[in-house]
Amino acid sequence: ALKAGIVGLPNVGKSTLFNAITQAGAESANYPFCTIDPNVGVVEVPDERLDKLVELVQPNKTVPTAFEFVDIAGLVRGASKGEGLGNKFLAHIREVDAIVHVVRCFVDENVTHVDGKVNPISDIQTINLELILADLESVEKRIERSRKNIKGGDKKYAQEVEVLERVKEALYLDQPARSLELSDDERQIVRDLHLLTLKPVLYAANVGEDEVATAEENPYVKQVREFAAAENAEVVPISAKVEAEIAELEGEDKDMFLEELGLQESGLNRLIKAAYKLLGLYTYFTAGVQEVRAWTIRKGTKAPGAAGVIHTDFERGFIRAEVVAYTDLVAAGSMNGAKERGQLRLEGKEYLVQDGDVMHFRFNV
Ligand code: GDP
Numbered sequence: 001a002l003k004a005g006i007v008g009l010p011n012v013g014k015s016t017l018f019n020a021i022t023q024a025g026a027e028s029a030n031y032p033f034c035t036i037d038p039n040v041g042v043v044e045v046p047d048e049r050l051d052k053l054v055e056l057v058q059p060n061k062t063v064p065t066a067f068e069f070v071d072i073a074g075l076v077r078g079a080s081k082g083e084g085l086g087n088k089f090l091a092h093i094r095e096v097d098a099i100v101h102v103v104r105c106f107v108d109e110n111v112t113h114v115d116g117k118v119n120p121i122s123d124i125q126t127i128n129l130e131l132i133l134a135d136l137e138s139v140e141k142r143i144e145r146s147r148k149n150i151k152g153g154d155k156k157y158a159q160e161v162e163v164l165e166r167v168k169e170a171l172y173l174d175q176p177a178r179s180l181e182l183s184d185d186e187r188q189i190v191r192d193l194h195l196l197t198l199k200p201v202l203y204a205a206n207v208g209e210d211e212v213a214t215a216e217e218n219p220y221v222k223q224v225r226e227f228a229a230a231e232n233a234e235v236v237p238i239s240a241k242v243e244a245e246i247a248e249l250e251g252e253d254k255d256m257f258l259e260e261l262g263l264q265e266s267g268l269n270r271l272i273k274a275a276y277k278l279l280g281l282y283t284y285f286t287a288g289v290q291e292v293r294a295w296t297i298r299k300g301t302k303a304p305g306a307a308g309v310i311h312t313d314f315e316r317g318f319i320r321a322e323v324v325a326y327t328d329l330v331a332a333g334s335m336n337g338a339k340e341r342g343q344l345r346l347e348g349k350e351y352l353v354q355d356g357d358v359m360h361f362r363f364n365v
Contacts, residue, residue: 001034002296003068004202004275005096007089009123010073010114012104013206013240018071020240020268023247026066039071045276046269047283049326049356050294056334057287065283065294067276070096090134094194098278099201100271101127105220106208106239120205120220121227128176131196136171138193139164163189171197179231200278202234203227204271209241213262236274238267282355285326286310287335303351307361317364321347326356 008014021041028034034042044064054062072092093099103120104113115122143164149157163186167177176197182190190198205224207215215221215237228235246266249257258266280299284306285292297306303323308315323345324338332338353359 001031001066001068002098002279002281003040003070003096004098004100004279005070005072005093006100006102006204007072007093007127008102009104009126011111012102012123013106014071014073014102016240016244017102017204017206017238018069020243020247021069023244024268026064030063031066034066034068041069041071042066043069043268043272045272045283045294045296046265047294049283050285050292052330053285053287053292053326053358056330057289057292059287059289059292061291063291063293065296067272067279067281067296069100069275072096090130090196093131093196093199096199098275099199100204100275101201102204102206102240103220103224105205105218105224105237106211108208118220120224124203124224124227125174128197129174132171132174132176135177135193135195135197136168138195139168139171142193143168159185160189164193167195176201176231200233200280201231202236202271202274202278205235205237206240207237209239212239212242212267215239234274234278236267236271238271243268282353284353284355284357284359286360287329287358288360297353299355301353302349303347303353303359303361304349306353306359307363310361313365314361314363318349319362319364321351321362322360323347323351323353324358325354326358329358 006014006018018041021043024043026042026044028042031042044066047064050062050064070092072089101124103123104118105120107118143161146157146160146164150161167180167190170177170180177190177195178198178200203224205215205221207218207221211218221237225235242261243266246254246257247268282297282299283294284297285294295306295309297309303321304315304318307318307321324343328343329335329338332341332343338344
């Protein structure tokens with residue numbers, strides 16, 4: 001399963017947020033393939049389209065799609081030099097697909113700030129510097145190795161060194177590897193190094209509990225927005241403390257509390273949606289009377305691969321997929337209606353599954 005790692009300096013609200021995530025947690029019986037680990041929280045991805053399909057089909061069971069948040073606590077200044085447990089944490093970051101960077105934007109004299117005062121940009125730079133230093137080490141090592149290989153006369157290594165020198169230069173200028181414009185070939189070379197600063201990042205700006213409705217007016221949030229815009233990263237303002245309270249409520253109580261706070265939906269839902277988008281994920285649906293269910297694929301997955309998410313047998317024995325776009329199905333009002341309108345398509349092995357496709361697979365056992 002795809003994972004987003006939660007990082008940030010100590011005392012910024014990571015554990016509070018992570019507790020809200022596990023509290024709100026998914027029905028684990030539905031997701032047997034997810035990791036069981038105290039540092040991993042499985043969340044269901046909120047999706048209005050799934051609710052609409054349930055209205056249409058009235059199934060016995062509904063299962064949203066899910067993904068995982070990993071709590072990566074303990075990243076501090078000096079991590080890249082292997083101080084404390086630093087290196088171990090960097091290794092954990094290497095294993096995630098995207099990074100949720102929690103930044104402190106709340107002021108509370110009772111909560112110590114590791115650097116003595118609230119300063120989100122300096123906090124972000126502290127963490128980013130550790131990731132950049134770790135990447136510099138990887139890049140320099142690889143350049144050295146590839147240089148030796150060039151002497152053997154292989155052109156491939158010359159190109160590699162050229163790209164990596166550009167990455168190195170960017171890192172020296174404090175720019176993350178993801179900020180570089182790379183061709184597909186170059187990206188492939190860089191991807192091989194599993195750099196930390198190549199991963200997509202989302203900043204979770206943790207505001208005070210009395211600021212949830214007016215988070216955008218918080219000057220620290222504004223600073224984070226400006227900083228993130230320059231590196232093409234997303235920002236989600238959130239109050240970890242409030243989210244922890246919301247996560248304990250359900251149904252009407254939850255709706256009432258959100259209304260009191262002046263919120264349309266919980267910050268956690270916004271965070272989950274933003275992380276899902278950041279990971280470049282698509283959702284397709286299966287919609288039978290037994291079960292309506294959402295499934296996650298990466299953008300660019302073909303029909304057999306999408307079938308394989310349900311079961312490897314579906315992929316192996318794939319024959320065809322019956323597909324209707326979500327919007328067509330809803331407009332037609334039913335599967336039969338869509339069929340009459342000629343919107344139920346038969347697609348083969350090369351079909352690129354689209355976000356919102358409603359699919360039924362035919363396969364050989
Ligand atoms: P971590 O070290 O990043 O995991 O931070 P924690 O989640 O343990 O939070 C550190 C302290 O900050 C705890 O005492 C939290 O209750 C407090 N805290 C977290 N979010 C907020 C917030 O939005 N407002 C206030 N006032 N305190 C918060």
